Amino acid sequence: MAERLLLYRAPDSLDAALVAQRLDAEGVSVLRAGVGSSVVWGLLPVERMVELWIDPEEAPRAVGILREFEAERSGGGGSWSCATCGETTPESSELCWSCVAGRS
Ligand SMILES: [Zn+2]
Numbered sequence: 001m002a003e004r005l006l007l008y009r010a011p012d013s014l015d016a017a018l019v020a021q022r023l024d025a026e027g028v029s030v031l032r033a034g035v036g037s038s039v040v041w042g043l044l045p046v047e048r049m050v051e052l053w054i055d056p057e058e059a060p061r062a063v064g065i066l067r068e069f070e071a072e073r074s075g076g077g078g079s080w081s082c083a084t085c086g087e088t089t090p091e092s093s094e095l096c097w098s099c100v101a102g103r104s
Contacts, residue, residue, distance in 0.1 A: 004031055004053035007062050008097075016050035022069045023054070028062045030054055063097070 010016035020030045031053040054062050070090035071079070079088045080103060087098035096103075
């Protein structure tokens with residue numbers, strides 16, 4: 001398998017599934033990592049992040065799809081620009097997707 005790029009960190013497996021499903025529907029193959037599927041994790045009240053990895057060549061398209069998805073989900077389609085790197089991130093995200101700086 002070729003090198004993969006981390007696209008998105010979901011707060012839980014449901015969120016990850018929704019985003020992955022959307023990307024898959026658009027033809028972007030997604031690899032999920034960190035899904036809490038083991039019995040041990042299932043028994044513990046541990047919030048576990050789920051990462052979505054993609055082919056770097058598909059990154060520009062994937063980010064566009066993700067932005068559309070977040071815009072639809074937030075209902076308004078608003079966005080904010082990162083003061084650190086200038087990246088535009090949807091209202092639904094409190095962290096910059098590019099440099100992970102907090103919203104100012
Ligand atoms: Zn940034």
